[in-house]
Amino acid sequence: MNADGWLRRKGLQSLLLSGLVWPGLGARVAYAQRMNSGRLQTFEDMVQPIVKGAPIFKKDVNLEAPILADNGSLVPVQIQVQSPMSAQDHVTHIYLLSQRNPVTQMALFQLGPWNGRAEVSTRVRLAGTQDVVALARLSNGEFRYSQMEIVVTESACVDAS
């Protein structure tokens, strides 16, 4: 084998190696960025610790949030519950539940007839693409809920800032 051939062989080898290594590195980075922390909880897992077997219906709650959230650290969420907010029939609690966050209950709001309207909004953190549930407890002990999937491009649990 002459020197020229050896050089070419070495070159081909390193080319092959770099070709093998780089996709692996890329996958590692992509995995770290996605960081879907924890497992996805089922709806029953999320809701039952609060509802405890009380009647629950998927109606009267309107959950508004972006379908695609670029930044998981700041996702605006608005919850509207159709309720007369009278002394007999009003919303007492609104729960915001996350399917994937390390802490399932993101926020709890306590309302009463003095609010006049059962509507709250806030900004939440989301650890990856998941379903978000808005659960409202009425004064008669029943529950209403609404569910929505939010696609998160950057999880709230990765930055080091």
Place this chain on the structure above:
Amino acid sequence: MTRVRVQWPDKISAGDVVKVRMLIQHPMDTGYLQDFSGKLVPRNVIQSLTCTLGGQEVFRVVPSSGVSANPYFEFFVRATNTAEFKIEWTDDKGAKGQHLQIFNVTS
């Protein structure tokens, strides 16, 4: 120092249902993130925040680490008369915050 900004409409008449918006300056550290030296930042979130209007509690939030830094809340309240609007909160470090503002109702 924690700063608070509260906003409601300029002109409120008795019986109106008005939107109250507030922004509280607080880091809301989750306890899952690291600082630049690689140490975990201990959890420090607001444990409970209450709004009282003229002595009556009108709104209470129990946030968790799932609420963004510098939390923003919006809610509605029925105006009856001019009263003192008070926001109070406590965080994990035991720091207490308070904010007072006059809720003006022109009848």
